[in-house]
Amino acid sequence: MDKSVIRFSHCGRNIYCFSIPERCPQCGVGLGGRRLEEAPVSIPSPFSNGHKALCSFLIAPTEGHFVREFDGGSDLHTGITDTNGVVYNYTKTGVRRDEYGWERCISIPLVQPDMYNLINQWDRYLDKFSSAHMWDTQWQRFDEEKHNCYNFTLMFINCVLATEHKRALSKDEFTNAFVLPRIKRASKYSVLCREIAENHFYIVMDHKNRHGDHSEN
Ligand SMILES: [Zn+2]
Known part of the structure; x- marks a missing residue:
């Protein structure tokens, strides 16, 4: 588990620590x-246990950290959970159904709690989608650029959107709206934790401090 980070203000500084x-x-x-x-x-913490995030899109760091500049390529591993927390993810050996290994990742819920019809059909959709020829490695090979875990998750999300009569998301739309902001936040948080672990504190100028507040109202 991540230790939770606490922020307090003193003498015009924002001070981040694990305990006051x-x-x-x-x-x-x-x-x-x-x-x-x-x-x-x-x-x-922006990280959570992916196996407890049901019907969600998951992003796992590779080698314990998130790359700074993510362009939608294959530097991260992504997956989709079913209603039991099993993570469906596409790899060089085909679609895997992981029951563990995604305990610390970013999760983005794909359904609202009141979308009963979708939740009822979710596992069936996911299983059917994952069994498609497209993800059969005999039929089409894994490709770092074009046919990877990211395409797998995005195509599934677009299938779900289609059943809900919603427009499909392009890779760029999806990356910029859903993925990048969360990766940035997770990277910042990781840096913060590393700084605090090494130096006990992480101290920055508090620009919102009332003494230097330039807001209009
Ligand atoms: Zn002080």
Whole structure:
């Protein structure tokens, strides 16, 4: 499990840590009994257990970290969960159905809790889609650029959208709207955790601090 990151403000700085220290690491003033400028905020981890994210699109980091510049290529591994948390993902050996191994990833739910019809059909759709010729490695080979895990997940999402009479998403639309913002956030969070693990704190200027607040209202 990720330790949760806490942010508090003091002396014009935003200070990130795993637990509130006795003294401000920037100015050395004791924090006990003294009011902080605002209540500490806990920053939720962008990672979750993919096997507990049902009917979701999952992005797993490769080699424990997310690449900084993701272009929709094959640097990340992606999959789709069924209603039992089994992750369907396309690899060089064909479609795998993983019951473990996706415990720390980004998950994006693909259904609303009240979409009963879709949820009822979900496993059948996913199984049928995964059994298609297209993902049979004898018939069409895995290709790093064009026929990979990312295309597998996007095509499935587009099949689901079609059943809901919705327009298909292009690869760029999907990447820019759904994937990139989450990868950026996860990368930032990972950097934050690494900094705190090494130095106990990560300290940045607080530009929203009231002393330097330039907002109109
Ligand atoms: Zn301070």
